[in-house]
Amino acid sequence: MENFGDLLPRHKHDHDRVEIIKRMDRDQILPLLPNLLEWIQDMNWPVAPSVLELLLTFPEEIVPHVQDVLSSDDENWKWFILNFLVIELSVESKVQFREYLTRVVETPTPNELAEELDEIARAILETI
Structure with missing residues (x-):
């Protein structure tokens, strides 16, 4: 697997990275969850709603x-x-x-x- 940092959004408009993550296997996404939470520190960021949608698929x-x-x-x-x-x-x-x-x-x-x-x-x- 790539470096986790290479998978995460790079800026507040990085919808492409979020879409790539959404297509990954659940097991590959699990280690990214703490870092993805950082992208909803401000729901006004353009990428935040997409990240939120992804996070909600991991309720437990x-x-x-x-x-x-x-x-x-x-x-x-x-x-x-x-x-x-x-x-x-x-x-x-x-x-x-x-x-x-x-x-x-x-x-x-x-x-x-x-x-x-x-x-x-x-x-x-x-x-x-």
């Missing part, structure tokens, strides 16, 4: 990588992850975030409040 496999993002200090990225990815996952996948979502609803940090993560967390909890 993406969970640990999403948990890594949710334990980071990047509240803006968390907002995009919750609003566009987690909310679209199956109940079986969403339930794995219950502890985090409950904590954000009950005791949000000032930064989480500023990004309104408590509101999206509440909305997601209502679906599980």
Whole structure:
């Protein structure tokens, strides 16, 4: 296999690379998932919706990588992850975030409040 970096999008308009990844075998895509998550740090990027579509085809496999993002200090990225990815996952996948979502609803940090993560967390909890 090529170097993972050679497979990933190179810029915010690199739809061709995403289409190549979509045609790869699932087993080949799995190692790319953490890096693909980085492409939905801002859903305004042109390539982000295509990457999101791809990520949603890995509802179970993406969970640990999403948990890594949710334990980071990047509240803006968390907002995009919750609003566009987690909310679209199956109940079986969403339930794995219950502890985090409950904590954000009950005791949000000032930064989480500023990004309104408590509101999206509440909305997601209502679906599980």
